[in-house]
Amino acid sequence: MNITVVRSGGFAGIRRTWRVVVNDESSAAVDEWLHIVDACPWSDAVDLDGDGVPDRFVFVVTVEALPLESASTSQLHATLPESRVVGPWRQLIDRVQASDRADT
Amino acid sequence: MRCTIVPPYLLSRLARLDEAGLGGVAAAAHQTLMQTEPLRETRQAVAPRAAPPSTASPRPERTISDAGGREVLPGSVVRREGGPESGDAAVDEAYDGLGATHALFADAFERSSIDGRGLGLDATVHYGSRYDNAFWDGERMVFGDGDGEVFRRFTxxxxxxxxxxxHGVTQYSSALEYQGQSGALNESVSDVFGALVEQHSRGQAASEASWLIGEELFTDMVEGAALRSMKAPGTAYNDDILGVDPQPAHMRDFVDTRDDNGGVHINSGIPNRAFFLVADALGGYAWQRAGRIWYDTITAGGLEPRATFVQFARATVEAARARFGATSAELDAVQRAWASVGVEL
Incomplete structure (x- = not known):
């Protein structure tokens, strides 16, 4: 399972990408990530763009190669403005960013 | 788990990383799932336009708040107008910067604060943890401290x-929609007046200015002079992790993207370059003639919220003609500048 976070916008307008590849052989690791992924309201955030607030970030979150037994689709995709990055979205994005740094 | 390539200087983050715990996930998930409002509900509405500028107020009315590292606004008030220096660099930089911005609009354009009616100027500093950004939320300016590795504090x-x-001035004058070409114009207008605030504060003529935006923000670990160059868009930085400055300087290089609200911080390079060319051609203090034309353009009331580059360019031509005359050097400079960046009038 791969999870990618792309952040664009912000005052700098610099595009940044963070990515993790979850070890599918570790059920504990997969379960931890799926716990957060499943909590995100994906259907509400597809194709959502910026919120019109100058200089705030826009995030694109993609999950690929989801375990088939855990979902009806193998891929999830959401675009959401920074103002909507709360709750599980915030947990997921923070964790991807931290894991990307930690594994390097 | 595996991750992307990150340069050595980011390895120092390792020592400070927190364990990404899951304890708060269930509660956070419940909180979000209980939210029923449509996601687009909070999209910023177009602000009502203020009355035309009146006599400029002699001094600003500033209030600086401290978010204390949280992402909650406005935070606690730490300095008010006329108060002594706080000793906190971010607080005092914001206070001084608000004053310098008020001074440009008052001295050069006889505008009383951002709304033309003496609105108080509010800012919040120390927003979030390692927050790599600054923004205008419709009511106040908000500044992060940066992560200390790529960005320093934004104040x-x-x-x-x-x-x-x-951005506040635009909100109260033209309300350019923050998407696509009108969004890039919104961004460019902010870069133009941001540069003019700096030049006005330093007493710099156009030929003496750097025409760089955010010159002080990058740490020494980044290969770059600034975030953007109005004089030479696309040359501000070239860094292993940040990549190459993506700004175009000409319409033939216009970037079509869904990122960044349709590339508002990218394609702003084109009108930025046009403004620089006008200022460079006219010489002297840029706020006196080039800046005056741009200011007249956004305050004349003729710009549509979804204005294109061509529509904006035509509006600057009309503003130059109205203020300086049909045979003026100013009008000629404006027409030549837009032609130089490939915007057909």
């Missing part, structure tokens, strides 16, 4: 402070 740059407050 260090006067052009950034001027940029953010100028």
């Amino acid at each position: 260090l740059s006067l052009s950034v402070i001027g940029h953010e407050l100028s």
